[in-house]
Amino acid sequence: MSRRLKDMQGSGLIARHHDVTTGQVNYIPTDMARKLEPIVHALGQWAHENIDSAVTLQKLDSRLLMWNVRRKIDLRRFPDRRSVVQFIFPEQKPEHRNYWLIARPGCEVDLCVTDPGFEVDLFVESELKTLTRIYMGFAPMSESIKRGEMYVVR
Structure with a gap:
């Protein structure tokens, strides 16, 4: 998972935010990621409606x-x-x-x-x-x- 986060950060999709008061680390979507959000949601909706659940549940x-x-x-x-x-x-x-x-x-x-x-x-x-x-x-x-x-x- 950390590798995926680093890849997304390197691609400019998320920014890492470290809260020094709580010690908590959050990853926040960038403007580029927010612009992609409608496309990703539309693809997810299409997949949910059109891909057979048995195939989805194999991996x-x-x-x-x-x-x-x-x-x-x-x-x-x-x-x-x-x-x-x-x-x-x-x-x-x-x-x-x-x-x-x-x-x-x-x-x-x-x-x-x-x-x-x-x-x-x-x-x-x-x-x-x-x-x-x-x-x-x-x-x-x-x-x-x-x-x-x-x-x-x-």
Whole structure:
């Protein structure tokens, strides 16, 4: 992921911003990237409408999925304190099996690939393919939970 960020930064698509007060590093889209945004969204919409879901679900990437899930988190739906959600993909290799999202008021959501050591508020367990199907809109979460394909535990 850091290589992708460096490539995008080198291409002028994002700018790295380091907040010295919090120590947090953010990557902000540049004007060039913002000009590309309608094109990228249109291509994504076209792909969603025209590419067969079975083909899309053949090459799955847990880190990419979790990065995308992280970007879509609505902090307004979280309590006004640090919240930790652990995602578990039991069929994946150990290095791709666990991810933690950390939501804090006033901060962007963090994605961790190693245990951050905080108490977990919510556990989500499913196969990678199941969560990908839900994220892409190919399957409703409620049905996946009813069928036992996904477990959500507080």
